[in-house]
Amino acid sequence: MSRAWREGPYADPVSRRRAARGVAAVLAVAGLAAACAGPAPMLQPVDAGAPTDPGQQGSATPQPSDDALAEFYTQVPSWYACGGGFECADVEVPLDYDAPDGERVQLAVKRLPADDPAARQGSLLVNPGGPGASGLDLVDSAADLFSNRVLDAYDVVGFDPRGVGSSTKIVCLGPDEEDPSGGDYDLSDDAEVQRLVDDLDALGEMCRDHSGDLLDHVDTVHAARDLDVLRAVLGDERLTYLGFSYGTILGATFAELFPDRVGRLVLDGAIDPSIDYTQMTADQVDGFEVAFRSYLANCLEGDACPFSGTEDEAYDRAVAFLEELDAEPLPSEGEDGELTSDEAYGAIQSSMYVAWAWEALSEGFTQAFEDADGSALDVIAHENDDPDPNADFAFWGIDCSDYPITSSVDEILAQADELEEASALFGAAMGTGELVCRQWPYQSTAVREPIEAAGAAPILVVGTTRDPATPYRWAEALAGQLESGRLLTWDGDGHTAYASGSPCIDEAVQAYLLDGTLPDDGTVC
Numbered sequence: 236m237s238r239a240w241r242e243g244p245y246a247d248p249v250s251r252r253r254a255a256r257g258v259a260a261v262l263a264v265a266g267l268a269a270a271c272a273g274p275a276p277m278l279q280p281v282d283a284g285a286p287t288d289p290g291q292q293g294s295a296t297p298q299p300s301d302d303a304l305a306e307f308y309t310q311v312p313s314w315y316a317c318g319g320g321f322e323c324a325d326v327e328v329p330l331d332y333d334a335p336d337g338e339r340v341q342l343a344v345k346r347l348p349a350d351d352p353a354a355r356q357g358s359l360l361v362n363p364g365g366p367g368a369s370g371l372d373l374v375d376s377a378a379d380l381f382s383n384r385v386l387d388a389y390d391v392v393g394f395d396p397r398g399v400g401s402s403t404k405i406v407c408l409g410p411d412e413e414d415p416s417g418g419d420y421d422l423s424d425d426a427e428v429q430r431l432v433d434d435l436d437a438l439g440e441m442c443r444d445h446s447g448d449l450l451d452h453v454d455t456v457h458a459a460r461d462l463d464v465l466r467a468v469l470g471d472e473r474l475t476y477l478g479f480s481y482g483t484i485l486g487a488t489f490a491e492l493f494p495d496r497v498g499r500l501v502l503d504g505a506i507d508p509s510i511d512y513t514q515m516t517a518d519q520v521d522g523f524e525v526a527f528r529s530y531l532a533n534c535l536e537g538d539a540c541p542f543s544g545t546e547d548e549a550y551d552r553a554v555a556f557l558e559e560l561d562a563e564p565l566p567s568e569g570e571d572g573e574l575t576s577d578e579a580y581g582a583i584q585s586s587m588y589v590a591w592a593w594e595a596l597s598e599g600f601t602q603a604f605e606d607a608d609g610s611a612l613d614v615i616a617h618e619n620d621d622p623d624p625n626a627d628f629a630f631w632g633i634d635c636s637d638y639p640i641t642s643s644v645d646e647i648l649a650q651a652d653e654l655e656e657a658s659a660l661f662g663a664a665m666g667t668g669e670l671v672c673r674q675w676p677y678q679s680t681a682v683r684e685p686i687e688a689a690g691a692a693p694i695l696v697v698g699t700t701r702d703p704a705t706p707y708r709w710a711e712a713l714a715g716q717l718e719s720g721r722l723l724t725w726d727g728d729g730h731t732a733y734a735s736g737s738p739c740i741d742e743a744v745q746a747y748l749l750d751g752t753l754p755d756d757g758t759v760c
Contacts, residue, residue, distance in 0.1 A: 303335045308467040312344065321374070322346050326468055328397070328461045330452050338448065342461060343401035344394045345371045346469075347378075351387035357498075358469040359389035359748065360462070362396070364480030364504070364731075366455075367629035369393075369400040380734050382745055389748070392469060396485070397461060398453035398629045405449060405632040407442035408624045414438060422648060422667060432644060435674035442628060443676045450677045453629075454636035459488040463496065473498030473692070475748065479731045480504040480705055481633075483696070487713060490688035497688065499751060501744055503697040504731035505710040509685045512638040512669050513650060518706050520654050523661045526587040526703035527553075529728050533590075534597055541600035553583070554659045556603070565609035569617065574609025580664060582615035587703040589735070590728040635672035639679045642669055685716040693719045695747050695754075697732050697740065704730045724759040732760075 312324035323345045330338040349355040361380075363373040373380075374393030381391065395402040408414060416434040421427045442450060462485065466474045475498040478486040483502035490497050510518070531549045534540040542549035560576035567574045586596040592615070599611035621627075642650070651666025672679075688694065694717050698710025707724070714722035725732035725740050732740045739760030746752040 304329070304332070304464075307335070307464050310468055312468055314346075317345065319375075320347060322348065326394075326465060328464050330448060332457065332460050340397050340403040340449070340452075340461075342394055342397065342403075342465070343371060344392060344465065345374050346390045346392040347374060347386070348390050349387060350383070354387045355390070356388045356749075357390070357471045357475055358392050358466075359385070360392045360394070360465065360469075360474065360476045362394075362476075362478040362482030362485055364478070364482045365399070365630055366396070366481040366633035367399050367627070368481075369395050371395055371401060382741075384749055385745055389475065390469070392465070394465060396453075396458045396633075398449060398632050400629070403449060404625070405442065405453065405628045406445040406625050407438060407628045409445065412441065414624070415441075422651070428644065428648065431670065432674060435671060439674055439676040442632075446632075450632055450636075453632045454679070454681065455485055455488050455633065456492070456681075458485055458633075459492055462489050463493050466496065471498070472496070475499045477501045477503070477733070477744075477748070479733075481506065483705075483713065484508055484637075487686045487688065487694075487717065490691045490694060490717070491686045494688050494691035497691040497694065499692070499748055500694045501697065501733070501747065502694065502713065503733045503744075504702060504705040505696050505698055505713040506705055507709040507712040507716075509683055509712065509716065510709075511683050512640060512672065513642065515638070516650070516665060516668060517654060517657075518708065519704060520658050520661050520665050522706035523584065523587055523665070523703040524658045525701050525706075526728065527583065527660060529701050530587065530590075530593050530596070533593065537597075539597065539601070541597055541604050550660070553600075556600075557660075560609075565603055565607055567609040567613040569610060569613035574603070574613045574616075578616040579603075579609070579612050580660075582612040583660070584664075585619065586615060588730040591736075631671055631675060632677075635675040636677055636679050637681050638672060638683070639681060640669050640673045642673070644670065644673070647673065686713070687716055687718050689718045691717070691719050693721055693751075693753055695723060695744065696720050697723045697725070697744065699725045699727050699729065699732045699735075701728045702730050721753050721756065723754050724757075726759055 307328055310327060312326055314322040314324045317323035323343070326342045326344055327339050328342060329335040330340050346358070361373050361377075362370050370393030372393070374391055377386065377391040395404075397403060398405045415437040416431065418434070420431045422431070462474065462476075473496050474489060474493075476486050476489070478501070483505040486500050486502050487508060490500060528546060528550065531542060531546050534542060535546065535549060542552055557576045557579055560574065560579055564573035564575045566572065582596065582599060586592040595611070595615060599615055602608045602611045647667060647669045651663055654662030654666040656662065696710050696714040696717065698705075698707045698714075700707045710722060710724075714720035723740065723743055725735075725737050727735070727737060729735055733744050734741060737760050743754045743758065743760070747754075
């Protein structure tokens with residue numbers, strides 16, 4: 236299969252594989268297909284930094300790290316009803332925490348007030364990941380995500396981080412502008428590689444023109460400091476938090492910066508903060524490889540599987556199918572009238588995020604193989620399309636701010652070749668994401684290193700054994716790095732574990748949030 240610059244949904248080399256645009260929220264509440272494989276976890280009470288008495292919103296000690304920040308920590312949000320029992324507000328934070336008297340950023344915040352004021356423990360902030368996914372969208376699903384006891388005890392609060400969605404956001408394209416890097420590129424051709432680099436440079440100039448200095452201040456350290464401001468203005472002396480995927484690195488960074496302000500943190504679908512972009516890409520290619528082979532094994536055990544033979548033979552058939560589409564797309568009832576290789580790849584990749592999507596993926600393969608009709612796979616490929624042409628750029632802005640890129644273009648392409656050897660299906664498409672950050676208008680100087688959060692209250696890290704986007708080894712790594720980390724494991728499929736079909740996981744997470752009760756060390760659900 237020739238290496239092309241993939242463009243279909245979930246098929247950008249990096250952003251689609253990490254399910255930006257709210258997919259973490261979807262997978263957290265949607266299907267709940269798999270059952271817990273083991274007994275309910277043994278629980279033990281700990282001093283987990285219980286939330287303070289609720290009091291009035293904004294009444295907690297501000298605890299700014301600098302007197303110049305006091306006005307941000309003591310602000311009182313103007314809450315207004317925004318439908319469905321939710322309340323919304325904007326919170327101001329400095330664009331640059333080292334220059335708090337300068338420009339300001341608006342954070343859009345949305346909360347579902349606790350159902351039982353008498354039982355209220357404080358605020359539970361949630362982040363769906365991405366980076367770039369909307370916390371406002373996630374909190375809309377709070378009633379499906381949490382038990383009644385949690386909803387009684389907490390105001391569930393979602394927010395769009397800086398650079399994202401309804402907050403002050405990254406904009407790269409004006410109303411009549413198109414992404415200059417949005418075309419097809421054959422990266423086996425040197426001239427095509429240079430054309431892509433030039434187009435990425437042009438995109439970067441457009442992002443700088445539209446977003447200005449915001450591009451220099453959307454890194455996770457800034458976002459974690461925003462999280463501390465939100466904690467204070469919500470009236471909580473310690474942060475109670477549930478973060479998925481990228482939200483785990485945001486929560487861990489908060490704990491490193493403010494260990495004495497950690498309440499009950501749950502980090503689900505953990506990211507290893509110590510690895511660089513190159514290792515992250517290799518690990519994720521392996522994660523998707525494991526996930527797809529798990530799908531094939533499950534499929535081949537059933538009666539209606541579109542594949543036959545051994546797992547390796549089924550895998551080779553999938554690769555051959557994409558190569559056939561490279562030569563000749565299938566007709567489809569979709570908007571553009573055809574299913575391309577990029578779109579089929581996007582359908583495969585997106586279906587790895589949730590095991591309940593496997594049945595639809597199999598039906599799509601069956602339709603394609605037996606009827607030469609790509610319609611069903613086309614639907615899967617486009618089901619999470621966002622009408623906002625700027626929606627994906629928050630991912631790049633945040634990711635490129637967090638990961639320094641030192642590789643040359645030739646080194647990046649050589650790595651992609653190596654990854655294609657390791658994974659014929661995912662390696663080439665996912666191996667070139669560093670090219671975007673290499674040409675991004677802000678070059679990161681961040682240091683990738685372990686996070687210990689010394690002195691923090693216990694932090695619950697959750698990992699899924701066959702998670703495609705955040706491989707299980709990352710959860711093991713983060714739990715081991717954190718001085719107070721405790722690992723909870725789901726032996727399952729899909730991206731993240733909480734509210735994904737395991738009562739064992741759900742009960743353990745909610746027991747911790749409600750009572751500060753941690754699962755026993757080594758608990759596997």
